[in-house]
Amino acid sequence: MSNSTLAAHTATFDTGSAASLPSGKAGVWWFLASEIMVFGGLIGTYILFRVAHGGWAEQASHVSWRLGATNTLVLVTSSLTMILALNASRTGRHQRAAHFLLLTVLLGLTFLGIKSIEYTREIREGFVPSSGMFWSFYYIMTGLHGLHITGGIIFNAILYFGATRGTLWSGGHGNRIEFAGLYWHFVDVVWIFLFPLLYLS
Amino acid sequence: MSSTTEHSDFDYVLIWVWLVALLGAGTLAFLLPIGKGAALAVIFGIAMVKASLVVRDYMHLKSERLLIYVIAALPLILALGLALVLIPDIVYHR
Numbered sequence: 001m002s003n004s005t006l007a008a009h010t011a012t013f014d015t016g017s018a019a020s021l022p023s024g025k026a027g028v029w030w031f032l033a034s035e036i037m038v039f040g041g042l043i044g045t046y047i048l049f050r051v052a053h054g055g056w057a058e059q060a061s062h063v064s065w066r067l068g069a070t071n072t073l074v075l076v077t078s079s080l081t082m083i084l085a086l087n088a089s090r091t092g093r094h095q096r097a098a099h100f101l102l103l104t105v106l107l108g109l110t111f112l113g114i115k116s117i118e119y120t121r122e123i124r125e126g127f128v129p130s131s132g133m134f135w136s137f138y139y140i141m142t143g144l145h146g147l148h149i150t151g152g153i154i155f156n157a158i159l160y161f162g163a164t165r166g167t168l169w170s171g172g173h174g175n176r177i178e179f180a181g182l183y184w185h186f187v188d189v190v191w192i193f194l195f196p197l198l199y200l201s
Numbered sequence: 202m203s204s205t206t207e208h209s210d211f212d213y214v215l216i217w218v219w220l221v222a223l224l225g226a227g228t229l230a231f232l233l234p235i236g237k238g239a240a241l242a243v244i245f246g247i248a249m250v251k252a253s254l255v256v257r258d259y260m261h262l263k264s265e266r267l268l269i270y271v272i273a274a275l276p277l278i279l280a281l282g283l284a285l286v287l288i289p290d291i292v293y294h295r
Contacts, residue, residue, distance in 0.1 A: 029272045036273070040283075041280055044281070048288060057262070076217065076224065080213060185260045195248075
């Protein structure tokens with residue numbers, strides 16, 4: 001899509017400079033900024049409480065680092081498929097973009113599936129949110145992250161169906177893959193920090 | 202939408218290979234019998250590198266305008282500030 005066509009379909013955020021920023025992209029980054037505050041606050045508080053209170057290592061030893069590492073691999077791979085979907089859409093390879101969107105959705109569901117297995121195992125062993133401060137943080141942080149993954153899966157699925165029907169590529173909606181990708185990569189970055197915090201330390 | 206891309210598909214796959222290798226290295230640091238402090242430094246250092254790869258190359262932050270950097274950096278600074286002001290209450294106040 002040419003820049004003139006893009007300008008016709010996308011409102012721009014005038015930064016006062018010669019090069020303006022699509023308002024959709026600025027909006028996504030503002031949303032991510034609010035998410036950084038949420039997860040940043042949680043992670044920072046977790047670190048402080050962990051430093052202040054000993055004995056968390058024993059509680060943390062009951063999480064499965066193997067499942068955590070597997071989930072990290074799944075999420076990192078989903079980031080790859082998401083960016084490949086964007087690359088394909090930008091070069092006019094719409095069917096390829098749709099396939100990669102579907103892969104991203106499936107990998108996201110795989111992540112949630114593995115997380116469900118973890119939760120089931122931990123709850124059966126008696127580790128629930130009230131079992132200790134580590135477990136409170138663990139369930140809050142991974143649960144909130146899981147909700148974000150769910151939201152990303154739903155949006156990516158909507159994009160996939162739009163791609164297969166051809167409606168995604170009309171009306172200047174192709175930017176949606178980029179915006180969804182920014183959100184999905186952010187959720188991946190959050191997990192990149194949650195994994196070592198909760199599973200490796 | 203621009204018809205040009207910042208990276209080729211191969212470049213993105215290469216970054217993924219790096220991310221997977223770093224994941225392996227971080228997990229190895231956890232398993233090896235090295236000092237706790239050294240292990241934590243390696244593990245979180247690797248996490249920072251992985252995050253920067255995703256942010257820089259997948260989110261294309263390296264080619265974004267200054268405004269985006271400001272939007273992304275401001276909450277990081279605020280979150281760090283929040284943690285710092287909580288230190289006296291959480292870490293030292295028992």
